[in-house]
Amino acid sequence: MNAQFWLIQAFNGISYGALLFLVGAGLSLIFGVMRIVNLAHGAYFLLGGYVALSVISVTGSWALSLPVAALAIAVVGILMERLFLRSTGMELYRNATIALGLGVLVALGVAKASPALGGAIAFTGVTLVSAVVIFFLLRQISTVAIETDVLRQVLLTVGFAYLFQQGALDIWGGNNMDINPPSALTQSIVVGGLYLPLYRVFMIAMATVIGIVLWLAMEKTRMGAMVRATVDDAQMARGVGIDTNKISMFIFALGAFLAALGGVIGGAFLGIYPGLDFEMLPLAFAVVIIGGMGSLGGAAIGALAVGLADNFGKALFPEISYFSLYAPMVLILAIKPTGLFGRE
Amino acid sequence: MIKSQYLKVLLVVVALAAIVLIVPRSGSFVMLLATRALAFAILAMSLDILLGFTGLASLGQAAYFGVGAYLTAVLATKFGFGMGWDFWLVVPLGILIGCALAAIFGLFAIRATGVYFLMITLALGQCVWGLAYRWNSMTGGDNGINMSGRPNFGIDLANEVNWFYLVFAFFAVTLLLLYLLVKSPFGLTLQGIRERELRMQILGYNVWLHKYIAFIIAGGFGGLAGVLWTHTNGHVSPETVVITTSVDALLMVVLGGAGTLVGGAIGAAIVFGLREYLSTLVPWWQYVLGAVYVLTILYLPSGLMGIPERLRQSRRAQRKETGEGKKLTAAAS
Numbered sequence: 001m002n003a004q005f006w007l008i009q010a011f012n013g014i015s016y017g018a019l020l021f022l023v024g025a026g027l028s029l030i031f032g033v034m035r036i037v038n039l040a041h042g043a044y045f046l047l048g049g050y051v052a053l054s055v056i057s058v059t060g061s062w063a064l065s066l067p068v069a070a071l072a073i074a075v076v077g078i079l080m081e082r083l084f085l086r087s088t089g090m091e092l093y094r095n096a097t098i099a100l101g102l103g104v105l106v107a108l109g110v111a112k113a114s115p116a117l118g119g120a121i122a123f124t125g126v127t128l129v130s131a132v133v134i135f136f137l138l139r140q141i142s143t144v145a146i147e148t149d150v151l152r153q154v155l156l157t158v159g160f161a162y163l164f165q166q167g168a169l170d171i172w173g174g175n176n177m178d179i180n181p182p183s184a185l186t187q188s189i190v191v192g193g194l195y196l197p198l199y200r201v202f203m204i205a206m207a208t209v210i211g212i213v214l215w216l217a218m219e220k221t222r223m224g225a226m227v228r229a230t231v232d233d234a235q236m237a238r239g240v241g242i243d244t245n246k247i248s249m250f251i252f253a254l255g256a257f258l259a260a261l262g263g264v265i266g267g268a269f270l271g272i273y274p275g276l277d278f279e280m281l282p283l284a285f286a287v288v289i290i291g292g293m294g295s296l297g298g299a300a301i302g303a304l305a306v307g308l309a310d311n312f313g314k315a316l317f318p319e320i321s322y323f324s325l326y327a328p329m330v331l332i333l334a335i336k337p338t339g340l341f342g343r344e
Numbered sequence: 345m346i347k348s349q350y351l352k353v354l355l356v357v358v359a360l361a362a363i364v365l366i367v368p369r370s371g372s373f374v375m376l377l378a379t380r381a382l383a384f385a386i387l388a389m390s391l392d393i394l395l396g397f398t399g400l401a402s403l404g405q406a407a408y409f410g411v412g413a414y415l416t417a418v419l420a421t422k423f424g425f426g427m428g429w430d431f432w433l434v435v436p437l438g439i440l441i442g443c444a445l446a447a448i449f450g451l452f453a454i455r456a457t458g459v460y461f462l463m464i465t466l467a468l469g470q471c472v473w474g475l476a477y478r479w480n481s482m483t484g485g486d487n488g489i490n491m492s493g494r495p496n497f498g499i500d501l502a503n504e505v506n507w508f509y510l511v512f513a514f515f516a517v518t519l520l521l522l523y524l525l526v527k528s529p530f531g532l533t534l535q536g537i538r539e540r541e542l543r544m545q546i547l548g549y550n551v552w553l554h555k556y557i558a559f560i561i562a563g564g565f566g567g568l569a570g571v572l573w574t575h576t577n578g579h580v581s582p583e584t585v586v587i588t589t590s591v592d593a594l595l596m597v598v599l600g601g602a603g604t605l606v607g608g609a610i611g612a613a614i615v616f617g618l619r620e621y622l623s624t625l626v627p628w629w630q631y632v633l634g635a636v637y638v639l640t641i642l643y644l645p646s647g648l649m650g651i652p653e654r655l656r657q658s659r660r661a662q663r664k665e666t667g668e669g670k671k672l673t674a675a676a677s
Contacts, residue, residue, distance in 0.1 A: 035459060037459060037462055037463065039591070084638070084642075094642075098638065098639070098642075101631075101635065102635060105631055105632060105635060108626070108628060108631075109626075112625070112626055138643075141643050143642045143643060144641065144642055144643065144644070144645045146641060146642070150401065150458055150459045150462060151395070151401040151462070151594065151598070152598070152641045154401075154403070154462060154591075154594075155591070155594060155595055155598060155637060155640070155641050156637065156638060156641045156642070158588075158591045158595070158637060159634045159635075159636075159637025159638040159641065160634065160637075160638070162630050162633050162634035162637065163630075163631060163634035163635075163638075165630060166628060166630035166631050166634065167631075169630075170627075170628065278586070278587060278588060281587070282466070282470050282473075282587060285463070285466065285467075286467075286470075289463060289467065318478060318480075319478055319479045319480060319481065320474070320475065320478065320479065321474070321478050322470070322471075322473070322474025322475070322477060322478050323471050323474040323475050323478070323479075324474075325474065326467050326468075326470040326471045326474055327471055329467040329470075330452050330464060330467045330468055330471065331452075333452070333456065333460065333463060333464040333467060334452040334453075334455065334456070334464065337456055337460040337463075337464075
């Protein structure tokens, strides 16, 4: 173990931390603004990677896949937040969405039971008829107000994580796929005798730029000030006329956007495969908890800490490497529940 | 009130009798499914003690399940312990290790409330998962540990029917013990804490200690479920301790009805039915599981067990409305 080992491991840790920053920053902001523990956040990461794969296979452009995937998943995030994570305002659309989804399930079941009804027309017919029936049934039942129930919010996001998982499996299959970045980024550069993969340098640069833009947006703009006010005290923010409803939609979209971006960027060296969503999720939570919920600077430091701890842990004491990652998380939560840099 | 209580107990006893009579006669697939669901139902019921009766939503209940499961597997494969009469020592050991782990974890977790309790139990669960996943020399890492058959002490538990009866017996005893627990003064205090923690504190109850003991008891039953789980599957892997196991257990409790004990068992039966029976029929079964999650959360405030009460309430409300309507028309005429 010489200096070179330490430098390479530190470099790998920092570049992994750059990726974790993208996933963790969004999760942290979502938690800060809405107090929602979003267990579907890993699914955004995975879906981002998959959408990018499709964009690349259609257009051949890796650069294009970054914004397209991130924006597509941001829309998914907005829909999830608007339709399901708030209990008032959108009941009609929510019931319609659920009825349509259940209608498709009924049609799938009918097609399975009698293949004669598996044709496109019969399938659509069964879907629509059962959707209409279910829609009117659902209108008879009042929904539970989940905004005050942390547990129900968590379980709802898990339900969506499962739905996304199955959807991804049906669309993109179960194989491990790789996102190939342009060849210009796959070379290595030599710095002081160390061979550094250019792609990892790019990851660090990308995360740094995004971090700075986010920081400027949060600290220097009116919108950012409103977000910070909502994180500190949502009730008071509403009291002084901030539309926290709009803020949380914006933040949810931003979080999904960043996670999907992470999925595209990380897909190049992690691969994209079923199960990646629930592998990334606890790491993202480690970032959020260590850094402090709702704090961007905290997310950056948390991401670096987790990235380095993960790399050095795996290299130095592989048998307890994950334990050594999550045990500090427990200690921090026990001593200072809002995280190292969280606001009280 | 007392009468309806007896009626409920009678219903549960009839349901248990039906399970024990019907399941052994319905083929090995259904029997294995039922055995797995019963073992997991013990975990769900242990979680209900926390969630339903104490108001603590734990996202890490799989940790106790996991240590019980790994203890059984490690003892059997590394030390050849617990495959004969000594199985009856492994059971209390599994319970003890669950209790011990909960006693350590509880020191960190109990102080936290609400969403922070969720997060810290998630982190604690991940600690155990990390060890299971990475501690290759002890846990076999990603591959896990394969068991070589089930205990045999005169009665051969490798026989699926015998094993079903044994798991069923553990399930029934757990249900009885937990029922006695929640009806005891201790259990009533827990429910007081769930309803109004501050008031219980003012009344002089040691809230922290009550929560801590409930946490340990839940851990112990989690460990028991783990022991049974390993022998049911003949295999244990990090999948046992993964975060989705904890989340599924939570869903089972919420789906069946938190604070009812049997609700967790009903939830376990439904989720296992979906996961293991439906998945043999259709490849898209996970849509159904996701739909069950979403529908439970949005439309079942008190779970399946709460439906009769909700129906009764809405009927009462309707009657009141029409009654008032009549009065109004009478007054108008």
